[in-house]
Amino acid sequence: MTADADDQPAPRKKTGRRPGSADTRRTVLEAARAEFAARGYQKASMRAIARAAGVDAALLHHYFGSKDRLFLAALEFPVDPQLVVERILTGDPDAVGERVAGFVLALWEEPTVRDRLLALLRTAAASEEVAALMRGFMVTELVSRVADGLGVPQPELRVELVMSQILGLAMARYVIRVEPLASAPAEELLPLLARAVQTHLTAG
Template identity: 40%
Template structure:
């Protein structure tokens, strides 16, 4: 992000005095949600690189400094805007709820299903379009997958070499959707979801639970 695009965060607020209520005020929540919804819309319509903090602030009718105050950076706001329509925490909990032998299948099916929902397809496609030309967008994709989707599954398993396992799973999932939804490779586009799940799930399962080769 250009320095001119990301304004400095506003000065810290005064310490709360005695009797002052603790917690976020209702107005703060409304403003924060309006920023997030505006960011989601603009990222989905364009790309990560073309969407600026100032444009998001204008769409939300707030000062640009408030965007940084609430979200820290454009990258963190991008990750939050992806999380907004997905409600992943509940869905990941469902993935983890039953036997570990079916984790790969459930995770792949969940990931592919996100691309079929109108509410999540736009933001996800915007993310994927951006990663090829913008390193910050690529970093945001890695952050999203590691913190919101693959990371929680690997952490729950308590397996060895968790970072490598997360990276292997993420690379497989990204490659699949790039081929199907961004590059439009015919065989992947024409394959139904259950066929893709059957093909890819065993690989994901191995990355999640099998012993990995020793490092040389």
């Protein structure tokens, strides 16, 4: 004789870490934003973010691979610094200025990318917390990596000068809209920016 269905024990609810899902991914990103904001990029850890999100650390690596990828996703950062590092360090050193300038102008001339970059710039300018977060990320993932591969005196300073050149161009061209810079075609700006970048990175 079999027991009635009503007599069967109710299924036990699973406990423990969350399984992977779209909701879990959103929870992880929210936890990452909070952890990065509280501790800064350099001190934040994947383990602490996983703990705050209620997931296994292995799940973060499954979704994002590494801390820098998680940071890019959490802040919706539209540029992968690794691509910039590769553009600078791969190829003929005498053509680095042209490579970097072409890459930068192509990014900024893309409206969706430009809008996101400008939003981040404005936020960083208005918030020291965001500025510090961005600074830690860029120093770790861009400045230090490029500087290690340049083989020139004062490499960190040179990379930061290039960054200042690019940020200054962005502010003047796309935010303040200084003329004739704001209306100049990108192909007209390319050789001028390329020479400045080349000088910063390779001049003796």
